[in-house]
Amino acid sequence: MATPAPSLTDIAIAAAIEAAETICTIYHRPIQVISKDDGSPVTEADRAAEDVIIRHLEATGIPMLGEESVAAGIVPTLGDLYFVVDPLDGTKEFIKRNGEFTVNIGLVQNGRPVMGVVLAPTTGEIFVGDEGGAWSGKIVDGVVTERRPIGVAARPRPKIVASRSHGHAALEQLCRTLDVEADLSVGSSLKFCLLARGEAQLYPRFTPTCEWDTAAGQAVLEAAGGAVVTLDGAPMAYGKGSLKFLNPYFVAAASLDLAQQAAAEMRRLLD
Ligand SMILES: Nc1ncnc2c1ncn2[C@@H]1O[C@H](COP(=O)(O)O)[C@@H](OP(=O)(O)O)[C@H]1O
Numbered sequence: 108m109a110t111p112a113p114s115l116t117d118i119a120i121a122a123a124i125e126a127a128e129t130i131c132t133i134y135h136r137p138i139q140v141i142s143k144d145d146g147s148p149v150t151e152a153d154r155a156a157e158d159v160i161i162r163h164l165e166a167t168g169i170p171m172l173g174e175e176s177v178a179a180g181i182v183p184t185l186g187d188l189y190f191v192v193d194p195l196d197g198t199k200e201f202i203k204r205n206g207e208f209t210v211n212i213g214l215v216q217n218g219r220p221v222m223g224v225v226l227a228p229t230t231g232e233i234f235v236g237d238e239g240g241a242w243s244g245k246i247v248d249g250v251v252t253e254r255r256p257i258g259v260a261a262r263p264r265p266k267i268v269a270s271r272s273h274g275h276a277a278l279e280q281l282c283r284t285l286d287v288e289a290d291l292s293v294g295s296s297l298k299f300c301l302l303a304r305g306e307a308q309l310y311p312r313f314t315p316t317c318e319w320d321t322a323a324g325q326a327v328l329e330a331a332g333g334a335v336v337t338l339d340g341a342p343m344a345y346g347k348g349s350l351k352f353l354n355p356y357f358v359a360a361a362s363l364d365l366a367q368q369a370a371a372e373m374r375r376l377l378d
């Protein structure tokens with residue numbers, strides 16, 4: 108019997124595993140930090156990991172929007188279906204060496220993130236979401252182990268998770284109005300994964316992000332039963348090339364109701 112062709116999810120997982128290995132090699136050496144044109148930091152690891160991912164995804168023939176390629180002026184023509192890649196989300200955390208950084212590969216179809224792989228190189232934790240649901244696992248010697256389904260969990264007082272390096276004053280006010288337990292601060296797309304695994308319920312984002320920061324995490328969270336909405340309460344959409352792929356402010360939450368309630372509150376606070 109012929110072996111079935113790998114799915115796009117399988118291809119993205121293989122790409123993320125090899126990219127994470129490349130990142131780990133560099134992580135254990137002295138890290139040289141370069142400042143991008145927009146002032147944000149980039150390292151040799153960001154670029155090397157994106158090259159690895161490009162090599163894996165190329166064979167699919169599907170266009171890829173990559174953070175480092177865009178920074179180098181390479182923006183492909185994007186159709187209804189494209190990959191969105193942040194090879195190293197949480198570069199500031201990578202530089203601080205606190206382990207809170209991830210490899211992100213998302214697939215966008217008709218403006219919606221339909222598949223996502225998020226992998227934390229130092230722990231080997233992997234989070235995957237697609238039409239088959241959401242699951243987490245652990246990469247050991249380049250192989251997925253401990254694979255188990257994941258899902259969001261409601262709490263009477265939601266736990267909130269926020270950026271470690273990009274905060275906003277309105278966050279505290281939001282916590283007070285919604286009566287949340289504000290206790291977690293984490294770098295990178297791991298915030299979406301904490302929600303997807305039921306460890307937190309709310310991730311309000313009052314500072315800028317780009318599509319590559321959120322596509323994979325949003326796909327994981329939505330496959331786990333959660334939602335990501337912009338401040339008008341609509342699901343966050345992709346393909347904003349005319350805006351340089353910049354996302355508006357958003358709320359990720361364990362349910363659409365909670366996301367929309369928090370979005371309405373954020374709108375009120377920011378007015
Ligand atoms: N002024 C800005 N404009 C666009 N994106 C920004 C930004 N400031 C931070 N970000 C995004 O926020 C991400 C970090 O998120 P967090 O604070 O949740 O860890 C960064 O990812 P990179 O580390 O991949 O550059 C970066 O893309």
Ligand SMILES: [Mg+2]
Pocket residue numbers: 193195196197319320
């Ligand atoms: Mg990023």
